[in-house]
Amino acid sequence: MEEGSGYIFGGALRFSSAMLEDSAPQARKPRADSLRNRELLLTTAKTAFAETGADAPLEEIARRAGVGIGTLYRHFPTREALVAAVYARALEQLAEAADGLMATRPAGEALAAWLDLLIDYMATKRVVAPALQADPGEGSRVYASAGATILPALQKLIDTAHAAGEIRGDIGFEDILRMMGGLSQGYERPGWEVGARRLLGVMMDGLRVR
Numbered sequence: 001m002e003e004g005s006g007y008i009f010g011g012a013l014r015f016s017s018a019m020l021e022d023s024a025p026q027a028r029k030p031r032a033d034s035l036r037n038r039e040l041l042l043t044t045a046k047t048a049f050a051e052t053g054a055d056a057p058l059e060e061i062a063r064r065a066g067v068g069i070g071t072l073y074r075h076f077p078t079r080e081a082l083v084a085a086v087y088a089r090a091l092e093q094l095a096e097a098a099d100g101l102m103a104t105r106p107a108g109e110a111l112a113a114w115l116d117l118l119i120d121y122m123a124t125k126r127v128v129a130p131a132l133q134a135d136p137g138e139g140s141r142v143y144a145s146a147g148a149t150i151l152p153a154l155q156k157l158i159d160t161a162h163a164a165g166e167i168r169g170d171i172g173f174e175d176i177l178r179m180m181g182g183l184s185q186g187y188e189r190p191g192w193e194v195g196a197r198r199l200l201g202v203m204m205d206g207l208r209v210r
Contacts, residue, residue: 038075040065042089045082046124054083054131083131084139090124091142091149093117098153108166111157112204115180118150119196122187167207179203 044065048056058079062072076082097117101110125146132139158176161167183199186192 034075037065037067037071041067041072041075041082042086046086046090049083049086049127050124054079054128058082080131080135080137080139083128084135084142087124087128087132087139088142090121091146094121095149095153098157102157102160106166107157107161107164108204108208111161111167112200114153114157115200115204116197118154118180119193119200121150122184122196123193126188126192165209168209171207176207 041061045056045061048061048064058072059069061082062069065072072082076085094114094117098110098114101113104110105113129143132143154176155173158167158173162169183196183203187196
């Protein structure tokens with residue numbers, strides 16, 4: 001998994017509240033139907049990319065999402081913007097899943113379920129990575145941020161499983177990273193997911209405390 005690149009925030013302009021009220025337009029919340037259409041497009045695009053690659057026809061994606069091509073372009077002005085958004089959404093969902101799994105499952109099961117989701121994420125990455133790397137703008141920035149988004153979630157899952165006594169204490173974060181690195185070999189090949197899940201089961205059997 002790639003290391004995430006940091007972002008530097010600084011040099012923000014300061015305005016008095018009076019200036020903001022007088023000169024700055026109020027930000028408008030996106031409408032519910034706009035948000036729904038965006039999510040539909042992202043979900044449909046992810047499926048289409050998995051089926052035919054990141055060059056899947058945008059008109060077909062819009063049709064399958066039940067919206068017009070103009071709606072697609074309003075949300076994603078370019079193919080690159082859509083590809084980057086699909087990848088960013090996959091990253092967000094993976095990171096957000098950690099807390100939900102830990103809240104609803106025993107710690108060891110939560111770790112196993114999250115690593116299974118990581119396999120899904122890697123399958124998405126396989127399809128869109130070439131387009132992201134070729135895009136010097138948003139695509140490459142999102143791609144580079146993967147490690148910074150994913151690794152803290154994995155660390156939390158491992159720490160929780162250790163604290164609960166559900167995985168071996170002598171196997172740490174770096175060990176699990178190395179095992180997942182080995183499991184990811186060949187991920188660029190179609191059908192990799194089946195073997196990866198089989199090996200993940202073997203890996204989790206070895207990690208459990210007996």
